[in-house]
Amino acid sequence: MNTPLLSTHGLVARYGDFQALYGIDFEIGKGEVVALIGANGAGKSTLLRSIIGLLRVAPEMVILDGRPVGGCRPHRMIADGVAIVPEGRRLFTGMSVEDNLRVAIDHARVTRNAAWTLEGIFALFPILREKRRVPVESLSGGQQQMVAIGRALLNQPRLLLCDEISLGLAPKVVREIYQSIPSISQSGTSIVLVEQDVGLAKSASDRLYCMLEGRTTLTGRSRDISREAIAEAYFGGSHALA
Amino acid sequence: MTETVAINSDGPGIVRVQRQTTSGFVAMALGTSMIAAIGSMPWWASQGQIRDVVELCCYIAVAAMWNLLAGYAGLVSVGQQAFVGVAAYAMFVMAQLWGVNPFFAVILAVSAPALLAIPTYALLHRLDGPYFAIGTWVIAEVMRLATSIFAYVNAGAGMSLRVMTGYSADQRAMGVSFLCAFMLLVTVGGSYLLLRSRYGLALTAVRDNPVAAASQGVNVGRLRFLIWMAAAVGTGLAGAVYFLAQLRITPPSAYDPNWASIAIFVVMVGGLGSLEGVIIGALIYFFADRWFGEYGAIYLVVLGLLTLFMAIFARGGVWGVICKIVDAPWFPTRRTLLEDKP
């Protein structure tokens, strides 16, 4: 593989006295879809938060286009082409769907000939066109997730980080949202999917990383990895399923 | 002083809880003798010294009450002068207009701030944080303006405590000194007992995380109201004692926003959320006022900037800095688990 779009090298992160990540080596190439799986508290969200700049890490721990960017503030990372669909959606309540999306347009990486437009988002998620004037908090969970994804896309990312986009949604809605992944990826955007549902993660991704207690325990091509190997990496050796 | 409590059935069985420390015993002994010394001032101190000590004690009392509010109940008030003023006026009315013994009137007068605390809390509890703070200020302004047009208390012209001429200087000194010692006992001693009681644990929990405390069965609203009420009474007592020594009261002096400034300065510089900080802060303020007060406005500019500096760089105040160096609390409120070695 050529130089990856983004990579982390021995990434260490802590919340105060609590160390959450113990030297993560991770990489993603252009146009790739990489899944990040692991139990609650394994450090998946922490890894995303470190990449996007919400947690302070050393510069050389995160490399984007061969440049050290660790510890850059989130708005710098957005300007450099990394966008995030945050855990729990984190929409701007009290503002309309369109205004939520416009905040992203206002602060997009590129403004001319942008890959994603408001129309493009409405084509991807038609329901949002109907609801564009409505305050976001009155939307259903699935619709809110669509706004969160649309908002991240309108930042015109080269790399999209998705943190648990299926959490708390009905299976039908999850399917609907995951159907949008290939069309996002076709536009050349790389995607990191943090996902609890291993089957979903495996089928939607090219490669996957499994995390356990702040370390990566398994990595490889999604279609080559057996369920047994995942189970062992997911729960740790001693709990491996027979 | 250790208690033996069964904590856990499958653990070592019984654990001892340590609640007192050596430094605490020393401080307790010193504190008790201080209060005795203050109560007996007429036998050893001059009139001027008594006046100074009364003033210092009033600062300590008002600040100790503000510390309870801001440091434990999460209620930041910048309108404590409402309680100072209303209690002082109640004392003047009882003593001067109703003929109650003025020293006894000081004690009775705390019913006025207690009464005021009920409607003010009912109105203000909906406002959180900073909104609450400015709300308390509005209440104090309302009290000041209303008193200024209330003819019964001589409106804006204020009142004099002429009944005090019926007592000799010695009698007055004795009364004021005794009330002063009583006030310290109630405010500082009362805070200490409260923080050591099971309410103290609940208060610490509320301060650290009100939502989590509520989910653990602490009635946060009721606890806050009780603290608001207690602080109103304690602050009012200080107001009544202060103006008993002043002999004269006017609406601007009774409802002087400076009371809130002093409380905030004392607690923030001394150390929020600790009784030690209140005493250190009050001493710093008292001596700074004596030594630098003559510089007037410039001195207050420095005081203001110092408060700003503490808020930005040293949230724990002077006591916080001391605690980092040596762990010797004067008022230990912690519970320390001691494991018995078999």
Add this chain to the structure above:
Amino acid sequence: MHWLDGLIQGVLLGGLYAQYALGMALMFGVMRIVNLTHGDLMILLALTGISLAARFALGPWPVLVILVVLGAIIGLLLQRLVLDRVVGSDPLPSLIATFGLSMALQNAMLQFWSADTRSLGAGGIAQASFQIGSLFVGVLPLIVLLTATVLTGSLDATLRHTRFGRALRASSVDVEAAAMTGVNPKNVYAGATAIAVAILGFAAVFQSMRATVAPADGPFQLIYAFEAVIIGGMGSIWGAFLGAMVLGISQSIGFRIDPGFGILAGHLVFLLVLALRPQGLMGKV
């Protein structure tokens, strides 16, 4: 006529209060940042303007331009040097920090300008008035009211329809999420505080033309602005305007009942709103 006159004077007074309240509505109502120096900064700008006018023989309008620019700079510095360091989930540090700064500012002004009350010469406009029926309406108070209306409309439109406004609303809801959408919250907050204090530049000029200012007046203006924002409803810019009108009318009518009752009437109406409609007149539940 007596009461109608009171009502009209109240609305005109409300125009001045609206100018105090707008910056407060932006910082307190929208950004949820507490700034106890709000009133003192207005007084600082007013005294600076009066001194500049006297020293360089300036008319009120050049002074207005200078004070608005100066206000923006002061706001920027205030946010960067003080508020950025203390604003967080715990409101106490920002409250205490601005409390200390307010005390320092008031006393520094007292030292520099003394306790005297001062005002800005407004020329003929201060006395000019016209008659409607048997009522007299001052030209200057009317200009103040119109300015307040235009400022309110502009600020409201800025928040609703501009890039800056959306970024500010987003940051106020969830500062971390806004950052993850590409907003630089520090710049947005610095801009908002600059706007809030710049608006005080208008208030400073009109206050010192209509009435007088003294170094110790700040806390009163702070309370009026706070009351207007709460009466109107947190987060609503037009609400603050409405709240300022309610406050102005209450004071004016109260003053006609008894001169000592004017300001008290304003406070009592505020407490009444707090008791009966705590979310404010235009606030959402």
